[in-house]
Amino acid sequence: MKATGFSIGELSKQCGVNLETIRYYEKIGVMPAPSRSAGGYRIYDADHLKRLSFVRRSRQLGFSLDEIRGLLRLVDGHAYTCAEVRALTLDHLAEIRRKIADLNRLKRVMAEMAAQCSGERAPECAIIDALFDAPPLSGETRRRP
Amino acid sequence: MKATGFSIGELSKQCGVNLETIRYYEKIGVMPAPSRSAGGYRIYDADHLKRLSFVRRSRQLGFSLDEIRGLLRLVDGHAYTCAEVRALTLDHLAEIRRKIADLNRLKRVMAEMAAQCSGERAPECAIIDALFDAPPLSGETRRRP
DNA sequence: GCTAAGGCCTGTAGCGGCTACAGGGTCAAG
DNA sequence: CTTGACCCTGTAGCCGCTACAGGCCTTAGC
Numbered sequence: 001m002k003a004t005g006f007s008i009g010e011l012s013k014q015c016g017v018n019l020e021t022i023r024y025y026e027k028i029g030v031m032p033a034p035s036r037s038a039g040g041y042r043i044y045d046a047d048h049l050k051r052l053s054f055v056r057r058s059r060q061l062g063f064s065l066d067e068i069r070g071l072l073r074l075v076d077g078h079a080y081t082c083a084e085v086r087a088l089t090l091d092h093l094a095e096i097r098r099k100i101a102d103l104n105r106l107k108r109v110m111a112e113m114a115a116q117c118s119g120e121r122a123p124e125c126a127i128i129d130a131l132f133d134a135p136p137l138s139g140e141t142r143r144r145p
Numbered sequence: 146m147k148a149t150g151f152s153i154g155e156l157s158k159q160c161g162v163n164l165e166t167i168r169y170y171e172k173i174g175v176m177p178a179p180s181r182s183a184g185g186y187r188i189y190d191a192d193h194l195k196r197l198s199f200v201r202r203s204r205q206l207g208f209s210l211d212e213i214r215g216l217l218r219l220v221d222g223h224a225y226t227c228a229e230v231r232a233l234t235l236d237h238l239a240e241i242r243r244k245i246a247d248l249n250r251l252k253r254v255m256a257e258m259a260a261q262c263s264g265e266r267a268p269e270c271a272i273i274d275a276l277f278d279a280p281p282l283s284g285e286t287r288r289r290p
Numbered sequence: 291g292c293t294a295a296g297g298c299c300t301g302t303a304g305c306g307g308c309t310a311c312a313g314g315g316t317c318a319a320g
Numbered sequence: 321c322t323t324g325a326c327c328c329t330g331t332a333g334c335c336g337c338t339a340c341a342g343g344c345c346t347t348a349g350c
Contacts (some may be wrong), residue, residue, distance in 0.1 A: 050277060053277065054276050054277050057276050057277075058276055061251055061254060061255060061276075062248075062251050071273075071276070074273075075273060081270075082262050082269075082270045082271075082272075085262065085270045085272045085273055086259060086262045086270075086272065089255060089258060089259050089262070089272055090259055092255060093252065093255045093256060093259060096248055096251050096252050096255060097252065099248055100245060100248045100249065100252065103207075103241055103244055103245045103248070104245065106206055106207050106241050107238065107241050107242065107245065109206060110206060110234060110237060110238045110241060111238060113234060114231060114234050114235055114238060117227050117230065117231045117234070124227075125226075125227045125230045125231075126227075127227075127230045127231065127234055128216075128219075128220060128230055131199050131202050131203055131206075131216070132195060132198065132199050132202075
């Protein structure tokens with residue numbers, strides 16, 4: 001079995017994660033430091049690829065790096081239970097729902113504003129007026145970002 | 146008429162915008178530099194309040210500071226037409242719709258993952274497996290953020 | 291007039307999650 | 321042995337703030 005390791009460039013391509021991002025993940029402790037060649041090049045193996053895929057996938061699903069660290073701690077400790085992972089997932093799902101609700105409110109307001117606007121070449125504009133005169137939104141647009 | 150100006154603290158309270166944020170807006174040119182007292186304190190008037198409300202409202206609607214600068218340039222130049230403002234608004238609306246669509250995709254995936262999970266105290270977890278094994282999402286999660 | 295408490299000032303550094311350099315060293319093919 | 325593609329570290333920048341530190345100003349009460 002010729003399971004020789006591969007370079008950061010190959011890992012980057014395989015996984016679709018920017019090379020500098022991989023180094024960044026290493027620096028902040030999300031990816032483990034790989035072994036090195038005599039000249040100091042990083043050498044990765046299949047486990048690194050698996051882990052980086054996990055991180056990339058989780059990022060795409062909107063988990064923060066901190067949440068990902070939480071997931072990885074569970075995985076690394078081999079001590080996770082479905083319930084723990086499920087809890088993190090449901091928290092995140094709730095957050096996504098909140099964001100969707102917020103954006104739907106925005107969409108409604110924006111669409112109303114745009115509908116007010118004649119689109120003609122006029123110096124008065126309902127949108128500008130709305131932006132100037134409207135009171136604060138009732139619901140918070142972003143809570144604790 | 147005793148239309149004396151007011152301090153940054155009062156402006157902050159009136160408008161619901163953090164004091165340091167107001168100074169930041171001044172630094173980056175979104176708010177104009179106000180006049181100053183003998184001792185160097187900022188003195189604001191009703192126009193500043195109006196403009197800051199505009200900025201706050203636009204931020205709440207999700208416009209970036211750069212987009213707001215665009216809107217303000219139109220307003221300041223007295224040269225805006227409804228059509229221009231409407232175009233910016235519709236652009237922004239399209240972006241909001243895209244974000245909502247993205248989040249709905251995420252929601253679906255997350256909900257599926259959570260549904261797979263038994264919630265029992267077990268060392269195998271469908272969510273973890275899904276995070277490890279799943280291919281890249283088809284649609285980009287965030288495009289040019 | 292004097293003091294103390296509260297406001298305000300500038301400037302800098304930090305957050306998250308990268309990205310983009312600069313200025314080098316290493317590796318493999320020819 | 322040379323070339324060129326890759327890789328290394330370290331630092332600075334992006335957005336939209338927020339949070340200090342270490343001062344100066346203002347005002348109310350005595």
